[in-house]
Amino acid sequence: MTMSTQHDAALEQPHPNARRSLAGFLKHWLFTTNHKDIGTLYLCLSLTMFFVGGAMALVIRAELFQPGMKVVDPDFYNVLITMHGLIMLFAVVMPAGVGLANWQIPMMIGAPDMALPRLNNMSFWILPCAITLLASTILMKGGGPNFGWTLYAPLSTAFGPPSTDFLIFSVHMLGISSILGSINIIVTIINMRAPGMTWMKLPMFVWTWLVTAFLLLCIMPVLAGAVTMMLADRNFGTTFFDAAGGGDPLLYQHLFWFFGHPEVYVLILPAFGVISQIIPTFSRKKLFGYGLMVIATAAIAFLSLTVWAHHMFTTGVPLGAELYFMYATMLIAVPTGIKVFNWVATMYRGSLSFETPMLFAIAFIFLFTLGGFTGVMMAIAPSDYQYHDSYFIVAHFHYVLVPGAIFAFLGAIYYWLPKWCGRMYDERLGQWHFWLTFIATNVTFFPMHFLGLAGMPRRIPDYALQFSNFNAVASVGAFIFGFAQLIFLYNVIHTIRSGKKATAQVWDGAEGLEWTLSSPPPYHSFQTPPKIAP
Amino acid sequence: MVKQEKMKREKGTFPFVGPILACVASMSPCAAFADWEINLPRGVTPMSRDIYDLHMTIIGILAVIGVIVYGVVIYTIIRHRHSKGAEAATFDKNLTLENIWTVIPFLILIGMAIPATLVMMDMDDVADADLTIEITGSQWKWHYSYLDQGIEFYSNLSTPPDQIYGAAKKDAWYLREVDRPLVLPINKKVRFVVTSTDVIHSWWVPELGIKRDALPGFIYQAWARIDKPGTYRGQCAELCGVGHAFMPIVVKAVSDEDFSRWVGQQKKPHAAPRTAQWTMETAMARGKALFNRRCAACHQENGSGIPALFPALNTSAVTVGPISQHIDLVLNGVPGSAMQAFGPQLDDAALAAIITYERNAWGNDTGNLVTPDQVRARRSTQPTKRGNDQP
Numbered sequence: 001m002t003m004s005t006q007h008d009a010a011l012e013q014p015h016p017n018a019r020r021s022l023a024g025f026l027k028h029w030l031f032t033t034n035h036k037d038i039g040t041l042y043l044c045l046s047l048t049m050f051f052v053g054g055a056m057a058l059v060i061r062a063e064l065f066q067p068g069m070k071v072v073d074p075d076f077y078n079v080l081i082t083m084h085g086l087i088m089l090f091a092v093v094m095p096a097g098v099g100l101a102n103w104q105i106p107m108m109i110g111a112p113d114m115a116l117p118r119l120n121n122m123s124f125w126i127l128p129c130a131i132t133l134l135a136s137t138i139l140m141k142g143g144g145p146n147f148g149w150t151l152y153a154p155l156s157t158a159f160g161p162p163s164t165d166f167l168i169f170s171v172h173m174l175g176i177s178s179i180l181g182s183i184n185i186i187v188t189i190i191n192m193r194a195p196g197m198t199w200m201k202l203p204m205f206v207w208t209w210l211v212t213a214f215l216l217l218c219i220m221p222v223l224a225g226a227v228t229m230m231l232a233d234r235n236f237g238t239t240f241f242d243a244a245g246g247g248d249p250l251l252y253q254h255l256f257w258f259f260g261h262p263e264v265y266v267l268i269l270p271a272f273g274v275i276s277q278i279i280p281t282f283s284r285k286k287l288f289g290y291g292l293m294v295i296a297t298a299a300i301a302f303l304s305l306t307v308w309a310h311h312m313f314t315t316g317v318p319l320g321a322e323l324y325f326m327y328a329t330m331l332i333a334v335p336t337g338i339k340v341f342n343w344v345a346t347m348y349r350g351s352l353s354f355e356t357p358m359l360f361a362i363a364f365i366f367l368f369t370l371g372g373f374t375g376v377m378m379a380i381a382p383s384d385y386q387y388h389d390s391y392f393i394v395a396h397f398h399y400v401l402v403p404g405a406i407f408a409f410l411g412a413i414y415y416w417l418p419k420w421c422g423r424m425y426d427e428r429l430g431q432w433h434f435w436l437t438f439i440a441t442n443v444t445f446f447p448m449h450f451l452g453l454a455g456m457p458r459r460i461p462d463y464a465l466q467f468s469n470f471n472a473v474a475s476v477g478a479f480i481f482g483f484a485q486l487i488f489l490y491n492v493i494h495t496i497r498s499g500k501k502a503t504a505q506v507w508d509g510a511e512g513l514e515w516t517l518s519s520p521p522p523y524h525s526f527q528t529p530p531k532i533a534p
Numbered sequence: 535m536v537k538q539e540k541m542k543r544e545k546g547t548f549p550f551v552g553p554i555l556a557c558v559a560s561m562s563p564c565a566a567f568a569d570w571e572i573n574l575p576r577g578v579t580p581m582s583r584d585i586y587d588l589h590m591t592i593i594g595i596l597a598v599i600g601v602i603v604y605g606v607v608i609y610t611i612i613r614h615r616h617s618k619g620a621e622a623a624t625f626d627k628n629l630t631l632e633n634i635w636t637v638i639p640f641l642i643l644i645g646m647a648i649p650a651t652l653v654m655m656d657m658d659d660v661a662d663a664d665l666t667i668e669i670t671g672s673q674w675k676w677h678y679s680y681l682d683q684g685i686e687f688y689s690n691l692s693t694p695p696d697q698i699y700g701a702a703k704k705d706a707w708y709l710r711e712v713d714r715p716l717v718l719p720i721n722k723k724v725r726f727v728v729t730s731t732d733v734i735h736s737w738w739v740p741e742l743g744i745k746r747d748a749l750p751g752f753i754y755q756a757w758a759r760i761d762k763p764g765t766y767r768g769q770c771a772e773l774c775g776v777g778h779a780f781m782p783i784v785v786k787a788v789s790d791e792d793f794s795r796w797v798g799q800q801k802k803p804h805a806a807p808r809t810a811q812w813t814m815e816t817a818m819a820r821g822k823a824l825f826n827r828r829c830a831a832c833h834q835e836n837g838s839g840i841p842a843l844f845p846a847l848n849t850s851a852v853t854v855g856p857i858s859q860h861i862d863l864v865l866n867g868v869p870g871s872a873m874q875a876f877g878p879q880l881d882d883a884a885l886a887a888i889i890t891y892e893r894n895a896w897g898n899d900t901g902n903l904v905t906p907d908q909v910r911a912r913r914s915t916q917p918t919k920r921g922n923d924q925p
Contacts, residue, residue: 067708068698068699068700069699069700070700074776074778075776075840078776141841141842142841142843143842146775146776147773147775148773152733152734152772154732154733154750155733155734155775158732158733158871162842242750242751243750243752244751248751249749249750249751250752283622284616284622285622285624285626286624287626288625288628289627289628289632290626290627292632292636314736314745314746314747314771315747315754316752316755319654319658322654322658323651326651327647330643330646330647331643333639333643334639334640334643337635337639338632338635338636341603341635342632344603344610345628345631346626347610348606349610349614349623350610350614350620350622350623351615351616351621352611352615352616352620353615362611366604366607369600369604370600373599376596376646377589377592377596380588380592380646380650381650381654382584382585382588382650382653382654382657383585383588383589383592383650385585385743385744385745386585386589386743386745388745388771389736389738389745389771390771450571450572450573453571453573453574454573454574454575455575455738455740455768457769457770457771457778459773459778460769460778460779462698462779463709464707464710464769465704465706465708466571469569470570
């Protein structure tokens, strides 16, 4: 596609790691406006919180290993499920996506940096503050928020603990961070493309992020509005969500899911982008049906804004609404199906090799598709009356988020880390990490389908004896999953410190502007725009 | 009407669902044991069976799609390996193929939507009910009111706390047993109107094919026509606070004659225990048992409450203050908080026992023995609606 690795040596700045003093170190990371540094910060934050949120999941699974209250009390259990959900979404998957965007988008479109570097710094540093505030609610008097990450009123309004107000403020900050980040990504992609990088030449990862950023701009203000109404109901005597004052608890759910459903596509669309980069590389073949992939991405995003009430089938929405939301939700299967079929067609008659990134990508196709299947099942409104709020739902959304988003991002790290740090990861450890993670994911989450169908509701700290067996299996799987991630942590640290030198190309089948740069890329890449072949 | 329903059910099932179910069942090594249950119950109402058939039909269709997609991936993983010298083809688009996998899924989805729409419309049709039950959720119990028969009662978890905290062996229906089940006649169309007094709950009994959210201040409906006598169990499905896992549902479906007999029994008044038998010892024992079941989820068994959430009773001014104020608070609750009005929920003796226990446990040691008569006296001074005396 391109050829240009020219750099003006005079403009080159020394890499920050050269500055050794602690004050210099802190100053550098606190004030950096470099997209690569900020990408690194996002990814480090995400990885840290992955272990924090994961540890919470393990406490939950320890409690559920056997019937009876054994490890935590029911109130703290509710705090844990709330925090696990919020942290995994807002502090793990979203920052991981933004971190990849920061590193990759400028390098993939031939830009020297993000369009708004200072804004970029600000949108990152809001995040650790928001997450710290969120996590600190656990230590507050009355305990942390204990009503699930969906924050349903009136459990969160009239009945919520005092710390709920801090949670609301934290959600506002998370929203501001996302909105600023989205604006930056949109402006960068529209304005900073190298000459000749036309729209239909953009790598799929850039496309998916452009669509995701617009989606974030549509939904984040709605969430901010909903939690602000919650704040008013709690403190200023309003009754938006209280029937006694003419409000409606269902209003909260409508507002929340108008944010909440597109949010899951915010989490998964960048993952789609990653898969669309990895599969062609290791199939040594161009992405099949690029044009239709772009259209499908946009279609998924648009449809996702029109289907929110499928989370509310059992709440008593009228028949007409049930039917409309059922049909609209089923429709999402069409563009999602196109994506899966096109990935399969990309692999078909390729020349496949199975390095760690490709293993995660193939596992993504298998398991995300399974999550998609259960998604279609839940779209069927009458059946959803049995699935709703059961462990079937827990199985479904973990199948789309763990082997979906998380697998894609783990794959992305293995795929691009050699480019970023100029060192190759340990392939043998990568394979161990993949296989343990793959097996443990299924051992953990597959039995949850059975539990839900057999009648186990979600968000319960204790359960009837008939659910004991599969819960024990799921808990064993969860602990294997958790410890397998330590291999990943070790592998990443080991790679950065003492991995073998990587070539500029890294993967023989890789195409795109980032592979024309050296490994690691210069601190300021593409200060002269690359030339793109027409 | 019955014939019509039967026809619809037969139409709703695809012929290949049976074999697929058999395959799924045989793949699971322990499907014979109930504890390894992997599928929805087929249930005992036309609605639950319609849902089940729909569920199996969709699984069948998806299984076929899955076999095709996974089959191609596995084929290409085996055949097109770089290590075996496979040369990559150069094609990167094929309009015909892309049209096919846009249009065919769309048609399949239409095929799924038609039966789903029919079941949905049927589910929504609550007209012509023989019997109406009002279901009211509150933290953490269900209240059933037979609107036509004038019977109403609360249904509480009957599993003792000792089983939950591991001090006693768990019995077979651990967390799925209640003190008073909902008794329903079979072969009658029962309409449920569902609401809540505090937070959102959800009334879910898989075998009836009903899950209906209970929203405070709103009433939503569902219906069932049970055609097999038996005991069917479920529980609250919407996170509703600390006791969410502890509000089960038990439905006892009986024949029409048994139902009429049961209704007759409910109308006999219960004899209230006389104050003469009321001793400190019996009141404390009964009060402790009741407190641990009804009050300890919030106030904790040791009376310490949860700071900033639920008040402590071991350091409270109420539990050592004037008896009449203490009784009033328990009778009327605290409007706008999680403290419910227990006046309508418990009889005088039960309330007297709980209040006696609260006034003498955890070092409160007031020595007060509260009698059912005292509770009755306070009850008669209260306006029946709570909160009327609030400014």
